[in-house]
Amino acid sequence: xxxxxxxxxxxxxxxxxxxxxxxxxxxxxxxxxxxxxxxxxxxxxxxxxxxxxxxxxxxxxxxxxxxxxxxxxxxxxxxxxxxxxxxxxxxxxxxxxxxxxxxxxxxxxxxxxxxxxxxxxxxxxxxxxxxxxxxxxx
Numbered sequence: 001x002x003x004x005x006x007x008x009x010x011x012x013x014x015x016x017x018x019x020x021x022x023x024x025x026x027x028x029x030x031x032x033x034x035x036x037x038x039x040x041x042x043x044x045x046x047x048x049x050x051x052x053x054x055x056x057x058x059x060x061x062x063x064x065x066x067x068x069x070x071x072x073x074x075x076x077x078x079x080x081x082x083x084x085x086x087x088x089x090x091x092x093x094x095x096x097x098x099x100x101x102x103x104x105x106x107x108x109x110x111x112x113x114x115x116x117x118x119x120x121x122x123x124x125x126x127x128x129x130x131x132x133x134x135x136x137x138x
Contacts, residue, residue, distance in 0.1 A: 033059055035132065037085060039095050043110030043117060044083070048095060048137055055136035056085050070128050078106060078127065083134040089122050095134065 035056045039048050048054065062074030078084060082098045086108065096118055099107035105124040110116025119125065 031058075032063070033057070034135075037093070037095070041117075042115040043112055044095055044097075045112040045115065047111050048083075048134075053138045054085070054095065054134045055138070056132040057135045058132040060133040060135070061130060064128075077101075078130060078133075084108070085131040085134060086125055087129040087131065089125065089129075093131070094118075 035058060037054050037056055039050060039052045039054060041050055061076045061078055062071035064071045078098050078101070080098055080101060083095065084098050085093060085095050088094050094108065094117075096108035096110050096116070099109045099119065102124050105126045107119040108125050109118045109120070
């Protein structure tokens, strides 16, 4: 007859380590690689409707440390027409289509001109405000 070892301290410690490793991995992925966000507002209608979940690739344009803003390695420049998530000059998170590129920033526009609060209202957005590029819409 086999002995049940599930209550032994080593089994509990192994489970605890596995849970901690999974949690740390999830936090690293969310902070540095991929994020899920829910869109609020009508500015991107009809492409992205309110309540839609978007997958955001935080490392699409380069690598940066959270909270610092500047890329410490940048491998791609944002291009006109791409849908990006960024901080507006007022510090709000926005999802917009990248418009014309400027020397030190970009213009961001919603697809729904009549409902969009965008660069027509707050002006250009610095590149370092980009959180990431929208890769998927669910």
